[in-house]
Amino acid sequence: MHTYFMAQAIAEARKGLGRTHTNPLVGAVIVQDGDIIAKGGHLEFGKEHAEKNALLSCKTPEKLFNSTLYVTLEPCNHFGKQPPCSQAIIEAGIKQVVIAQLDPNPLVAGQGVAYLENHGVEVTYGCLEEQARALNPFYNHYFEHKRPYITLKQAISLDGKIALQNERTAITHEEALDRVHLERASYQAILIGSQTALTDNPSLLTSGASLYPPVRVVLDRRGRLLEHPDLKLFENSSAPLWLLTDQELENLPQHVRLLKPASFEICDIVACLYQEGIQSLYVEGGAEVHDSFLAADLWDDVITYLSPKLLGGNSRAAFSSQRLGHQVTELSDFEIEQLGSDLRLYTRRSERCLQD
Amino acid sequence: MHTYFMAQAIAEARKGLGRTHTNPLVGAVIVQDGDIIAKGGHLEFGKEHAEKNALLSCKTPEKLFNSTLYVTLEPCNHFGKQPPCSQAIIEAGIKQVVIAQLDPNPLVAGQGVAYLENHGVEVTYGCLEEQARALNPFYNHYFEHKRPYITLKQAISLDGKIALQNERTAITHEEALDRVHLERASYQAILIGSQTALTDNPSLLTSGASLYPPVRVVLDRRGRLLEHPDLKLFENSSAPLWLLTDQELENLPQHVRLLKPASFEICDIVACLYQEGIQSLYVEGGAEVHDSFLAADLWDDVITYLSPKLLGGNSRAAFSSQRLGHQVTELSDFEIEQLGSDLRLYTRRSERCLQD
Numbered sequence: 002m003h004t005y006f007m008a009q010a011i012a013e014a015r016k017g018l019g020r021t022h023t024n025p026l027v028g029a030v031i032v033q034d035g036d037i038i039a040k041g042g043h044l045e046f047g048k049e050h051a052e053k054n055a056l057l058s059c060k061t062p063e064k065l066f067n068s069t070l071y072v073t074l075e076p077c078n079h080f081g082k083q084p085p086c087s088q089a090i091i092e093a094g095i096k097q098v099v100i101a102q103l104d105p106n107p108l109v110a111g112q113g114v115a116y117l118e119n120h121g122v123e124v125t126y127g128c129l130e131e132q133a134r135a136l137n138p139f140y141n142h143y144f145e146h147k148r149p150y151i152t153l154k155q156a157i158s159l160d161g162k163i164a165l166q167n168e169r170t171a172i173t174h175e176e177a178l179d180r181v182h183l184e185r186a187s188y189q190a191i192l193i194g195s196q197t198a199l200t201d202n203p204s205l206l207t208s209g210a211s212l213y214p215p216v217r218v219v220l221d222r223r224g225r226l227l228e229h230p231d232l233k234l235f236e237n238s239s240a241p242l243w244l245l246t247d248q249e250l251e252n253l254p255q256h257v258r259l260l261k262p263a264s265f266e267i268c269d270i271v272a273c274l275y276q277e278g279i280q281s282l283y284v285e286g287g288a289e290v291h292d293s294f295l296a297a298d299l300w301d302d303v304i305t306y307l308s309p310k311l312l313g314g315n316s317r318a319a320f321s322s323q324r325l326g327h328q329v330t331e332l333s334d335f336e337i338e339q340l341g342s343d344l345r346l347y348t349r350r351s352e353r354c355l356q357d
Numbered sequence: 358m359h360t361y362f363m364a365q366a367i368a369e370a371r372k373g374l375g376r377t378h379t380n381p382l383v384g385a386v387i388v389q390d391g392d393i394i395a396k397g398g399h400l401e402f403g404k405e406h407a408e409k410n411a412l413l414s415c416k417t418p419e420k421l422f423n424s425t426l427y428v429t430l431e432p433c434n435h436f437g438k439q440p441p442c443s444q445a446i447i448e449a450g451i452k453q454v455v456i457a458q459l460d461p462n463p464l465v466a467g468q469g470v471a472y473l474e475n476h477g478v479e480v481t482y483g484c485l486e487e488q489a490r491a492l493n494p495f496y497n498h499y500f501e502h503k504r505p506y507i508t509l510k511q512a513i514s515l516d517g518k519i520a521l522q523n524e525r526t527a528i529t530h531e532e533a534l535d536r537v538h539l540e541r542a543s544y545q546a547i548l549i550g551s552q553t554a555l556t557d558n559p560s561l562l563t564s565g566a567s568l569y570p571p572v573r574v575v576l577d578r579r580g581r582l583l584e585h586p587d588l589k590l591f592e593n594s595s596a597p598l599w600l601l602t603d604q605e606l607e608n609l610p611q612h613v614r615l616l617k618p619a620s621f622e623i624c625d626i627v628a629c630l631y632q633e634g635i636q637s638l639y640v641e642g643g644a645e646v647h648d649s650f651l652a653a654d655l656w657d658d659v660i661t662y663l664s665p666k667l668l669g670g671n672s673r674a675a676f677s678s679q680r681l682g683h684q685v686t687e688l689s690d691f692e693i694e695q696l697g698s699d700l701r702l703y704t705r706r707s708e709r710c711l712q713d
Contacts (some may be wrong), residue, residue, distance in 0.1 A: 309689070309702075311651055318516075323670075325522065325671060327670070
């Protein structure tokens with residue numbers, strides 16, 4: 002019966018989809034004598050955790066004593082925006098806690114379990130762990146690999162070009178563009194290089210309003226963007242803009258921050274974003290930026306929007322740089338989807354080349 | 358009833374598929390009093406034409422007088438490898454001839470019809486013309502556009518690369534390679550540049566034996582291949598090899614010819630192949646060769662084999678050259694097919710950009 006109740010807890014967790022920001026999706030159900038007497042999910046960043054919501058929702062609190070709690074993620078044991086759940090569990094007199102996944106966040110990891118056990122609660126974990134892990138791929142990746150989950154996203158022609166020389170070039174059609182806008186919203190940050198910012202002048206927004214729109218990150222060591230205050234990135238303040246630069250400037254618009262990574266090597270860029278708590282990154286290019294993530298071996302999947310066009314000649318080619326390309330990187334999990342007249346091609350890093 | 362009998366004639370035509378070489382597929386049926394009394398197709402290059410085969414196959418020759426012949430292509434009126442069909446039709450006493458498509462070959466065009474009419478035969482044409490034309494796309498294209506039908510074929514990685522620098526690089530997997538071998542067999546010639554010949558050392562053969570394997574054409578102005586007699590193209594003599602070069606050399610292997618086009622501009626290359634009777638051309642690259650066909654506006658469709666890999670850096674990019682790429686060429690009729698772990702993407706020249 003454990004998996005049955007845990008599946009209900011996972012369903013509760015999904016109710017928070019898109020609203021928990023950097024927090025994981027978590028769901029919980031409480032069972033007494035084979036009946037679910039309460040359930041809850043973490044529904045909004047900064048608000049009650051799933052366990053607390055389940056306890057609050059219980060209409061028969063007298064049945065909580067000696068009950069069993071099923072929860073998709075290890076209960077927290079620290080004061081964050083909310084008091085620790087482990088304490089609330091003890092206070093409610095719950096006898097047994099079944100956990101799907103231990104929390105990879107070092108603020109919790111194992112401590113929630115230890116606290117519960119020290120207070121006489123019977124704890125087991127690993128029930129439907131894989132399904133529960135799938136709720137929070139970015140959150141898990143961030144804590145387990147100590148860097149954001151990184152998606153390289155490109156839009157290319159049939160001959161692998163991203164634009165005519167030094168000219169903003171529309172590659173894909175409307176359906177694909179709409180999809181990109183949706184897709185951006187599921188990442189915590191979007192990154193581009195300064196050349197792309199200057200040539201394409203994108204606003205890098207998502208479709209629909211969001212309490213937590215992805216941070217727009219531009220790699221701009223020399224501060225070239227600072228000379229162009231009319232760029233959409235500056236003019237549109239509906240999402241934060243972080244310039245990774247070694248320049249300094251005051252009196253920037255409120256939504257703009259300057260960050261100084263240890264160096265402009267991709268590993269230091271990624272380390273800087275990790276320090277800033279960025280759990281997921283959608284890298285939109287251009288070609289040199291993509292290639293430097295590839296060369297640094299710091300990426301997880303590649304999303305390609307492909308349009309039936311030819312550019313030819315000296316047009317800018319995808320994933321290109323002066324670097325000697327000396328090896329072929331195989332990708333796996335190839336998924337093909339037709340979007341109007343374009344294709345969306347999803348590919349993951351092959352297990353074989355996973356090193357971290 | 359005309360379309361019913363013409364559909365039977367088209368079915369007869371298809372029986373010659375793959376065996377008529379530069380000749381068109383042609384089928385015929387003969388009808389008397391609403392019954393088919395004979396049918397035939399052109400089944401092999403150099404052998405009897407469809408009309409003749411139908412006449413020969415007729416088991417009730419007494420019924421031929423005043424009958425109606427349905428034929429997918431205008432009957433010929435000249436002595437080629439076979440005596441003229443128009444004459445045989447007259448001699449058989451056929452009263453009416455229904456033709457699907459007039460023959461675009463100037464040796465025939467309109468003259469077959471004129472001869473028949475001058476001898477009192479009732480002639481109509483245009484019945485199921487589109488379906489009949491579809492039997493012989495390359496043949497029609499050759500005579501109507503005075504150049505071969507040209508397919509640009511590429512094998513690329515997900516980042517639009519065709520190879521690591523100066524290194525033969527396997528891009529696609531076995532299913533795609535098998536398909537390319539099959540596909541080659543439907544063209545009359547395959548063309549590559551000398552750099553591809555030297556770097557990849559391909560044999561450019563098809564799968565299975567053929568009486569008329571595609572001619573292997575290499576653009577080799579400076580005669581670079583002549584210094585490498587150990588190349589597979591020289592060593593394997595199972596298909597003709599034509600070197601388009603301004604060099605001269607004697608004592609070449611029997612299967613090798615040197616051809617000297619008027620210049621090495623693509624229009625002159627194509628004109629040279631047209632003069633040699635090449636009706637269809639499968640251009641396998643490299644990147645500069647593809648780009649020069651694109652720039653010369655001499656191409657009809659593009660077949661792309663795409664493999665989920667990344668090469669990055671300075672790897673060779675598809676359709677690339679020093680030429681200023683200044684426009685986007687839209688393609689149409691996008692067809693997607695999965696071949697094992699790779700994709701085959703078919704695209705045609707968009708009507709909008711058809712100029713010839």
